[in-house]
Amino acid sequence: MTQDTLNKQAAAVEDSSIEKSDLPKPQMKFATRAVHAGSPHDPVTGAVIEPISLSTTFAQTAVGAPVGVYEYSRSDNPNRSNFEKAVASLEGARYALAYSSGSAATANILQSLAPGSHVISVSDVYGGTHRYFTQVAAAHGIAVTFSGSIEVDINDLVRPETKLVWIETPSNPTLTLVDIRAVAEVAHSYGIKVVVDNTFMSPYVQNPLKHGADIVVHSVTKYINGHSDVVMGVAAFNDDTIYTRLLFLQNAIGAVPSPFDSWLAHRGLKTLHLRARAANENATAVATALEASSHVIAVNYPGLNSHPQRYIAIKQHRNGMGGGMISFRIKGGAEAAKRFCQKTNIFTLAESLGGVESLCEVPSSMTHAGIPRAEREAAGVYDDLVRLSCGVEDSEDLVADVLGALEAVAQEFPSKQ
Ligand SMILES: Cc1ncc(COP(=O)(O)O)c(C=O)c1O
Incomplete structure (x- = not known):
């Protein structure tokens, strides 16, 4: 191949990459943004899928003049940056910053507050968030007040030093909803900022900003990566001051994801809309079957008309979707809940959620075991509560699996039915 041909090929690739870098337009729909945001064709090879950039350092032509925009991989690297652009696009945000875990994202945000600050949080936050608030943030001079009904209480709980309100909607594991707009207005x-943990819904179902x-x-x-093979976190926002502060802390604290994890999570995100729709469809079928079962005390699923805050789901979630997560109270107490999780065949007994495979767990003994019983039960996390994460398998098989396990447990605990 002559030099001339090579030059022409390079120019053609460059042209197409310029065209491609225009995609997606902000007005484009979710699925187009999921596939194309932060996904430029490689300007040198034309590769449609970005290469994994493992280099920890980037050459400079003169002191302080790097060849591209990158200098050192903790500060920024191509895979993380592309992933952050994609998440920002899907959350309707100007900025996103990625972290080595969801917990690291939480820690960075809490560390952005000065000692002496006060935070108001919903009571039934993820157990690890509760642990961070009460055992780590507290040691750094940050006080957290928990509220079981934040929309009602917020005015009474505000103090002069309150800087942040922390919402999880739906909450974990009771699937309680919070009206984000009502809380944000107060x-x-x-002058208090509002953080929403959107892990349970994913950017496909809900955009809190x-x-x-x-x-x-x-x-x-969970859902963004969606294949249970990466631990990572992300925060997205619009405000320049928040960006400057969190960007500084992302680099200074250094709890950043690897290029490989960023690449994997970005690959997962490209099919988020397909997985989220399938999980929603499956959870609707399973929740409906659970609600009709005589072995079940109550079902928490925001997609059911019986959910006490269904009206919030209708205004806050895409098409009023309920998402892929369900929790329910089984007849027979703690032992029945534990046995149920051993009796399912497709639902695997394991922590975590949001993957393509269905999972089940007992929050009081697993994800939420660290929260004192009285506090847990006040938030509705009883020992007989089972949490299900519906994956993307066939809904008929999932319904049969759950009903079969309920029947098997009922036979073991007949007196408690
Ligand atoms: C709602 C929610 N937020 C945050 C986290 C923490 O994320 P990570 O495990 O990635 O640190 C979890 C983990 O289960 C979660 O369920």
Whole structure:
């Protein structure tokens, strides 16, 4: 191949990459943005899928003049940056910053507050978030007040030093919803910022920034990556001051994801809309079957009309979707809940959620075991509560699996039915 041909090929690739870098337009729909945001063709080879950039350092032509925009991989690297652009696009945000876990995202946000700050949080946050608030943030001089009904209580709980309101909607594991706009309006009237943990819904079902939140966080480990093979976190927001502060802390604390994890999570994100729709469809079928079962005390699923805050799901979630997560109270107490999780064949007994495979667990003994019983039960996390994460398998098989396990448990605990 002559030099001339090589030059022409390079020019053609460059042209197409310029065209491609225009994609997606902000007005494009979710699925187009999921596939194309942060996904430029490689300008040198034309590779449609970005290469994994493992280099920890980037050459400079003169002191302080790097060849491209990158200098050192903790500060920024191509795979993380592309992933962050994709998440920002899907959350309708100007900025996103990725972390080595969802918990690291939480820690970075809490560390952005000065000692002496006060935070108001919903009571039934993820157990690890509760642990961070009560055992780590507290040691750094940050006080957290928990509320079981934040929309009602917020005015009474605000103090002069309150800087942040932390919402998880739906909450974990009771699937309680919070009206983000109602809380944000009150918080903003005091100059308080609102963070929403959107892990359970994913950016496909809910975009908290559009409802008035200032920061949205995700455990990427769950729906965004979606294949149970990466631990990662992300925060997205619009405000320049928040960006400057969190960008500084992302680099200074250094809890950043590897290029390989960023690449994997970005690959997972490209099919988020397909997986989220399938999980929603499956969870709707399973929740409906559970609600009709005589072996079940109560079902928590925001897609059911019986959910006490269904009206919030209708205004806050895409098409009123309920998502892929369900929790329910089984007849027979703690032992029945534990046995149920051993009797399913497709639902695997394991922590975590949001993957292509269905999972089940007992929060009081697993994910939420660290929360004192009285506090746990006040939030509705009883020993007989089972949490299900519906994957993307066939819905008929999932329904049969759950009903079969309920029947098997009922035979073991007949007196408690
Ligand atoms: C709602 C929610 N937020 C945050 C986290 C923490 O994320 P990670 O496990 O990626 O640190 C989890 C983990 O289960 C979670 O369920």
